[in-house]
Amino acid sequence: MSQNEAKRLAGEKAIEYVEDGMIVGVGTGSTVAYFIDALAGVKDRIKGAVSSSEQSTARLRAHGIEVMELNHTGKLALYVDGADECDGYKRLIKGGGAALTREKIIAEASETFVCIIDPAKQVPVLGKFPLPVEVIPMARSLVAREILAMTGGQPVWRDGVVTDNGNWILDIHGLSIVDPVGMERDINQIPGVVSVGLFARRPADVVIVGGQPPRVL
Numbered sequence: 001m002s003q004n005e006a007k008r009l010a011g012e013k014a015i016e017y018v019e020d021g022m023i024v025g026v027g028t029g030s031t032v033a034y035f036i037d038a039l040a041g042v043k044d045r046i047k048g049a050v051s052s053s054e055q056s057t058a059r060l061r062a063h064g065i066e067v068m069e070l071n072h073t074g075k076l077a078l079y080v081d082g083a084d085e086c087d088g089y090k091r092l093i094k095g096g097g098a099a100l101t102r103e104k105i106i107a108e109a110s111e112t113f114v115c116i117i118d119p120a121k122q123v124p125v126l127g128k129f130p131l132p133v134e135v136i137p138m139a140r141s142l143v144a145r146e147i148l149a150m151t152g153g154q155p156v157w158r159d160g161v162v163t164d165n166g167n168w169i170l171d172i173h174g175l176s177i178v179d180p181v182g183m184e185r186d187i188n189q190i191p192g193v194v195s196v197g198l199f200a201r202r203p204a205d206v207v208i209v210g211g212q213p214p215r216v217l
């Protein structure tokens with residue numbers, strides 16, 4: 001089965017978690033795009049969605065799904081999003097699509113975080129995928145130096161990418177993250193860091209691995 005087919009099956013399976021009257025938190029990426037397309041099929045049953053990116057907002061609106069402000073909705077019952085890596089404790093690396101900060105906000109605001117992935121995203125230890133960190137532009141070099149000293153990982157500026165929040169991304173290469181909660185906390189402390197793409201303090205609650213049939217962890 002192709003990776004895209006696995007993503008589609010994971011995205012469609014997540015529809016089972018959507019209940020009548022819900023406002024659904026929606027992540028970003030190619031797996032989530034399949035979820036949004038499937039959500040369009042039940043759009044009359046939901047109140048609307050809170051989106052984690054301009055990209056997802058455009059796709060939701062194209063399907064006629066109302067996009068609401070998190071400040072107006074309060075806590076959400078459900079958040080569905082993809083990931084770049086997922087370990088055995090449902091801890092994640094996210095941010096390959098540069099939407100990590102809004103994704104983290106919505107994950108925190110949600111009761112249930114359903115993560116939809118293809119099998120290639122499953123890893124024993126996080127860190128092979130370069131860890132994205134969103135930074136305030138003027139702090140790019142400072143944050144890079146501090147992360148190098150702190151972790152030994154090699155920060156690489158994702159040149160040319162500006163996040164939906166007007167910030168920049170550093171990708172940290174060469175990590176083997178044995179303490180994801182500690183690394184998330186420590187990187188978050190560096191002035192100039194907006195957020196780090198480790199979702200360990202608030203991991204996923206449910207992971208759906210696309211396949212025939214999809215596996216629910």
Ligand code: 5RP
Pocket residue numbers: 027028029030031032081082083084093094095096097098099100103
């Ligand atoms: C975006 C993300 C995505 O969830 C992650 O990059 C996975 O993307 P895809 O579903 O395209 O493989 O974190 O910031």
